[in-house]
Amino acid sequence: xxxxxxxxxxxxxxxxxxxxxxxxxxxxxxxxxxxxxxxxxxxxxxxxxxxxxxxxxxxxxxxxxxxxxxxxxxxxxxxxxxxxxxxxxxxxxxxxxxxxxxxx
Amino acid sequence: xxxxxxxxxxxxxxxxxxxxxxxxxxxxxxxxxxxxxxxxxxxxxxxxxxxxxxxxxxxxxxxxxxxxxxxxxxxxxxxxxxxxxxxxxxxxxxxxxxxxxxxx
Numbered sequence: 301x302x303x304x305x306x307x308x309x310x311x312x313x314x315x316x317x318x319x320x321x322x323x324x325x326x327x328x329x330x331x332x333x334x335x336x337x338x339x340x341x342x343x344x345x346x347x348x349x350x351x352x353x354x355x356x357x358x359x360x361x362x363x364x365x366x367x368x369x370x371x372x373x374x375x376x377x378x379x380x381x382x383x384x385x386x387x388x389x390x391x392x393x394x395x396x397x398x399x400x401x402x403x404x
Numbered sequence: 405x406x407x408x409x410x411x412x413x414x415x416x417x418x419x420x421x422x423x424x425x426x427x428x429x430x431x432x433x434x435x436x437x438x439x440x441x442x443x444x445x446x447x448x449x450x451x452x453x454x455x456x457x458x459x460x461x462x463x464x465x466x467x468x469x470x471x472x473x474x475x476x477x478x479x480x481x482x483x484x485x486x487x488x489x490x491x492x493x494x495x496x497x498x499x500x501x502x503x504x505x506x507x508x
Contacts, residue, residue, distance in 0.1 A: 301475065305468070307411060307455060351411060352454040364409070366470040371405060 303345035304388050308334065308363040311353035321353075322360035325375070330361055334380045343388050359399055371399040407449035408492050412438065412467040415457035425457075426464035429479070434465055438484045447492050463503055475503040 308331040312323030321327075328350070335348045356362040356371070364371045365383070370393050374380050382394045412435040416427030425431075432454070439452045460466040460475070468475045469487070474497050478484050486498045 301468075301473065305470070305473070307453070347459065349411070349458065350456040354453065355451065364405075366409070367473050369405065369409070369471050 302347050304343075304347075305366045306334070306346070306348045306363055306383075306388075307351035307354070307366070308348065309352070309354040309356065309360060310350040311357075313357070319357035320360065321357050322362060325361050327361040330374060330377065330380055331363075333377050334363075334384065337381065337384055338388070341384060341389065343384065346388055356399065362399065365393075368393070372397045373399055406451050408447075408451075409470045410438070410450070410452045410467055410487075410492075411455035411458070411470070412452065413456070413458040413460065413464060414454040415461075417461070423461040424464065425461050426466060429465050431465040434478060434481065434484055435467075437481050438467075438488065441485065441488055442492070445488060445493065447488065450492055460503065466503065469497075472497070476501045477503055 308327060309322040310327045310331055311321050313321035331350050338346055338348050354362055359373050361375060362371060362373055372383055374383060374397060379397055386392050386394045412431060413426040414431045414435055415425050417425035435454050442450055442452050458466055463477050466475060466477055476487055478501060483501055490496050490498045
């Protein structure tokens with residue numbers, strides 16, 4: 301149904317949890333930014349969703365792009381912008397943001 | 405990272421919303437069932453997640469299996485069981501539960 305289906309972990313653990321959480325590192329705001337920017341850029345056939353815990357808490361904030369199964373750590377709006385413009389618009393995964401050893 | 409990554413829409417709209425919602429049709433309970441059963445069955449390299457609105461409200465409760473991008477409507481625990489045992493364990497998508505015309 302979608303060319304790209306993006307899932308942003310927005311799971312929030314209690315403050316002080318030893319694993320941390322994407323939600324505790326600004327993931328929800330970044331997800332909202334990504335949705336707004338994807339719409340503004342007119343990226344076709346793409347959906348940006350939130351997701352429950354993707355079990356990459358220590359590496360967060362993380363997101364995964366399907367169907368390719370490419371995992372990213374995106375900490376800033378600039379990181380999100382890179383995934384949108386380089387990967388989703390131009391089809392070139394953003395190597396510097398990929399989770400090492402996490403590609404499926 | 406995963407052989408199968410399943411996203412179950414658990415979005416809840418207010419009661420009476422004209423589109424309805426997966427959350428309003430028992431999606432959260434079904435997602436929990438799926439997680440528990442996947443663990444009990446020992447299905448390897450698979451993760452069951454909740455997701456925000458997948459924009460299939462009228463067809464819910466829906467879930468999508470990546471990387472294949474196969475969409476299902478699962479209304480009962482028996483439906484969930486079929487996806488687990490036929491698709492995720494045996495690699496045979498469950499035709500009768502697929503969303504018509506929604507395969508990517």
